[in-house]
Amino acid sequence: MLKHGDTLDRIFQALADPARRSIVERLTRRPLSVTELAQPLPMSMPAVFQHLQVLEGAGLVRSEKVGRVRTCRIEPDALRVAEGWLGARRTTWEQRLDRLGDVLTQPDSMTAERKHDD
Numbered sequence: 001m002l003k004h005g006d007t008l009d010r011i012f013q014a015l016a017d018p019a020r021r022s023i024v025e026r027l028t029r030r031p032l033s034v035t036e037l038a039q040p041l042p043m044s045m046p047a048v049f050q051h052l053q054v055l056e057g058a059g060l061v062r063s064e065k066v067g068r069v070r071t072c073r074i075e076p077d078a079l080r081v082a083e084g085w086l087g088a089r090r091t092t093w094e095q096r097l098d099r100l101g102d103v104l105t106q107p108d109s110m111t112a113e114r115k116h117d118d
Contacts, residue, residue, distance in 0.1 A: 014058035
C-alpha cells in the first residue's frame with residue numbers, strides 16, 4: 001500500500017492539466033495574486049478559480065485573501081511528496097538499467113563456450 005496514495009493521486013491529477021502546471025511553475029518563483037496568475041492564461045477568471053481550487057485540493061497551492069486581493073503561494077511539502085515518489089521510481093529504474101548495462105558489457109559466456117567447442 002502506498003504511503004501517500006490518495007495524496008499522490010490528487011497531486012498528479014492536478015498536474016495533468018497544462019494550465020495548472022503553468023500556474024504551479026509560476027508560483028514556484030514567487031507568490032502571485034489571482035489576477036496576476038490569470039493574466040497570461042487564455043481563460044475566464046471563473047476558470048482560473050476552478051483550476052486554483054483543484055490545486056488547493058491537491059495541497060499544491062495555498063491562497064490567502066487580504067482585503068480584496070487573493071494571493072496564492074506554492075506548498076513545497078506537496079511537491080516534495082511527488083518528488084519523493086518519482087525519485088524512488090527513478091532510483092529503481094537506474095539500478096535496473098545499471099544491471100542491464102553490466103550484463104550487456106560482460107562477455108557472452110554462451111558465445112565463448114561455442115567458440116571453444118568449434
